[in-house]
Amino acid sequence: MNNLYTNKKIILKRLFLILSAFFAVLSAKGQSEDGIKLDVPRLVPLSPTATAMVKYQSYPVDHCTGVPNITIPLYDIVAGEVTIPVTLSYHASGLKPKEGSGYAGAGWTLNLEPSIARQVIGVADNDYYGWFDRYFSQNTVPGDERDRLIYYGEMVDNKRDTRPDKFTYKLPGGGGSGYFSDRSSPLITVPHNSDVVRYVESDMNITDGNGVKYLFNGVHETMNDIITRWMCTSICSARYPHPTLVSFQYQTLQNQWEPSAYYNLNDRLVFDERDKDGSPKLYLMEQKSGGNNYYQITAGRSSGSSSLPNANKESVSSYVANMSYPSGSYCAEGRMSTTRLAQVNFMGNRLSVSYKAVGEVPNNTSVLDKMQVTDENGELVRTINFYVTPYNGKTSLTKLDSVRISAPGVESQTYSFRYVGVNSFPSI
Numbered sequence: 001m002n003n004l005y006t007n008k009k010i011i012l013k014r015l016f017l018i019l020s021a022f023f024a025v026l027s028a029k030g031q032s033e034d035g036i037k038l039d040v041p042r043l044v045p046l047s048p049t050a051t052a053m054v055k056y057q058s059y060p061v062d063h064c065t066g067v068p069n070i071t072i073p074l075y076d077i078v079a080g081e082v083t084i085p086v087t088l089s090y091h092a093s094g095l096k097p098k099e100g101s102g103y104a105g106a107g108w109t110l111n112l113e114p115s116i117a118r119q120v121i122g123v124a125d126n127d128y129y130g131w132f133d134r135y136f137s138q139n140t141v142p143g144d145e146r147d148r149l150i151y152y153g154e155m156v157d158n159k160r161d162t163r164p165d166k167f168t169y170k171l172p173g174g175g176g177s178g179y180f181s182d183r184s185s186p187l188i189t190v191p192h193n194s195d196v197v198r199y200v201e202s203d204m205n206i207t208d209g210n211g212v213k214y215l216f217n218g219v220h221e222t223m224n225d226i227i228t229r230w231m232c233t234s235i236c237s238a239r240y241p242h243p244t245l246v247s248f249q250y251q252t253l254q255n256q257w258e259p260s261a262y263y264n265l266n267d268r269l270v271f272d273e274r275d276k277d278g279s280p281k282l283y284l285m286e287q288k289s290g291g292n293n294y295y296q297i298t299a300g301r302s303s304g305s306s307s308l309p310n311a312n313k314e315s316v317s318s319y320v321a322n323m324s325y326p327s328g329s330y331c332a333e334g335r336m337s338t339t340r341l342a343q344v345n346f347m348g349n350r351l352s353v354s355y356k357a358v359g360e361v362p363n364n365t366s367v368l369d370k371m372q373v374t375d376e377n378g379e380l381v382r383t384i385n386f387y388v389t390p391y392n393g394k395t396s397l398t399k400l401d402s403v404r405i406s407a408p409g410v411e412s413q414t415y416s417f418r419y420v421g422v423n424s425f426p427s428i
Contacts, residue, residue, distance in 0.1 A: 044124075045223060046221075047228075049340075051100075057176065059093050067092055070089060073086075075351070077351065081210070082237070086111065086112050086351075086371075092107070101396070103367055104388065105367065105388045115230060117228065118227065119168070121161075127161070131164045132180070166178075167179070169197060173208065176195055195208050202220075202227065210238060216233065219231040235247075245346065251340050252337055252338070255338065281296070283316070284313065292318070294317065295321075296316050297314075351373045359398075365396045369385075370385045386400065387404075399417070400417060402415060
């Protein structure tokens with residue numbers, strides 16, 4: 001009996017110490033923050049073409065997903081044991097807010113060059129505090145209690161990595177996605193496949209199930225200093241690595257991107273509170289790029305025959321509103337570099353791609369114009385014309401009206417498309 005009583009006292013004492021430490025942490029955090037604290041993930045945007053590529057891997061065309069297979073064959077690049085079907089495909093999953101148009105039009109993707117896209121989750125894996133270096137001394141949990149609070153706070157604020165980035169890739173015969181466990185190990189594909197994807201310094205390479213090697217060297221899409229997409233520069237044979245069977249050339253474009261271009265910075269949250277006497281108190285938080293505005297909503301006088309009173313909006317501080325919400329700084333902004341395919345060389349043949357501008361300022365944008373294929377003697381083999389136009393004058397989103405495929409001595413083939421609600425299409 002005495003032994004049972006002693007054990008009970010020990011358990012209660014330990015429970016008291018645990019609860020004391022827990023409330024101490026809450027107190028330390030609460031002294032510097034107001035009431036409700038909401039955290040949002042750090043957003044590092046992808047280019048519209050990279051977003052479209054990722055969509056096909058995360059939301060595949062399949063009878064089970066209900067997404068129909070809408071594909072137009074344009075040309076086949078054949079170089080030894082490598083075959084690249086050049087196609088246009090439409091993903092019928094619909095458009096999302098802030099989702100831009102690719103060069104072939106909204107929802108349309110030109111399937112040609114292999115690439116690897118990265119969705120940064122928290123901190124980029126290769127950063128100083130990234131996933132690759134999580135076991136190094138700078139990323140271990142400190143022994144001091146105050147330093148531990150700072151350490152865990154930096155995790156919450158996306159200054160230290162807690163999860164690996166997601167990598168998605170596309171090859172001529174398929175693709176996949178997965179995560180790196182560390183810098184030197186190959187990508188763990190989910191679901192598993194026979195492709196071997198490796199991270200080499202700032203470049204990458206893939207060896208597919210047939211032994212064909214794809215090199216992603218030196219051509220990247222970036223957001224500030226973060227690489228968000230690796231472009232394939234060459235394809236080599238499994239049996240004969242030299243010479244290169246297929247090589248790709250790109251144009252790199254520099255853009256200044258604001259968060260509003262890819263993230264809705266006009267989000268509004270309404271918080272419903274109760275005063276001590278039980279009367280309702282409404283607060284409105286409006287998120288802006290330069291900071292957040294807080295308002296208290298009160299009922300005014302009724303107007304006209306309506307029984308509902310007008311609402312008055314009074315500006316208050318975050319302290320009075322008893323809430324704290326992250327500002328737009330959680331969304332990466334600054335210099336974004338994007339790429340577009342310029343030329344493909346294969347076995348002495350050449351496929352060249354040209355672009356044109358459509359729309360009026362400020363909604364003007366670049367779209368595909370045409371592709372031309374010439375043989376080793378410089379003779380024209382195939383011409384593919386793209387007819388891409390804006391939905392209307394209020395948006396930069398574009399639509400593919402038609403595509404025409406022609407070759408010398410052969411009757412041309414045209415695919416045309418009709419869209420509903422063109423004039424009412426929103427600017428999102």
